[in-house]
Amino acid sequence: MFRSRAKEEKAQAADKAPVTDSTQTRHPEAPKGRPTPKRSEAQSQRRSVANTSTTRKEAAKRQREERRAALERQRQALAGGDERYLPARDKGPVRKFARDFIDSRFNIAEFFLPMAVVILVLSMVRVAALQNIALLLWLIVIVLIVLDSIVTGVRLKKRLAERFPDDNRRGAVAYALMRSLQMRRLRLPKPQVKRGERP
Structure with a gap:
């Protein structure tokens, strides 16, 4: 009856707080509603992003090399008359x-x-x-x-x-x-x- 107001508020907050398992506790820096990803998951995500960009660069590089090789074959065909690599009009x-x-x-x-x-x-x-x-x-x-x-x-x-x-x-x-x-x-x-x- 003569308890202080601060102690009463603490007791009410403790009663209202849900009891959670220690394994389900969220990381204090994690956004609300989403658990912090495990290190292996984060590393695999970073690796997949890195591989995608590398693949795209490699594909563009490969296309440039193929185009350059085709133009070189066409140039040699125009000089030598090789029918296989001539432009369509010739x-x-x-x-x-x-x-x-x-x-x-x-x-x-x-x-x-x-x-x-x-x-x-x-x-x-x-x-x-x-x-x-x-x-x-x-x-x-x-x-x-x-x-x-x-x-x-x-x-x-x-x-x-x-x-x-x-x-x-x-x-x-x-x-x-x-x-x-x-x-x-x-x-x-x-x-x-x-x-x-x-x-």
Whole structure:
């Protein structure tokens, strides 16, 4: 009856506190409602995270190496003409024949770039006569390239129809004409036939 208030509050708190087993006591630093993980669990979690990041890095590195190796094989194929590793636009017997057809003859279009440089230099000179010559040369080169491309396209189309009647020839003539615009030494895949040689 004459007990102090502090002692009464302590007794009530002790009565209200649930009786727990010593093995179920929580760590004082653990968040509420979750027990502290065991050391082995924590280590396995850290190890799995580390392995995942390493695997991702290794996969990215492997992809880069594979891409680099594929590009190197493609570069060597373009230089040597190995059909297995050529890009899709250069693959197949139709495209090979179109390349050989263009490489076996002289094309006016392949001299377009050197002539364009000459014409540009002449047009920059402030002499009316030279500028007129440059303009005339430009017109002649354009007309000759158009005529030569038409003749080459018709002949190639005919040869392709004779040689590959059942194959897909779509785009082969345009592919060949685009090749004819490049100088012979800059063409890729590299020319496999000599000039004048029948493909």
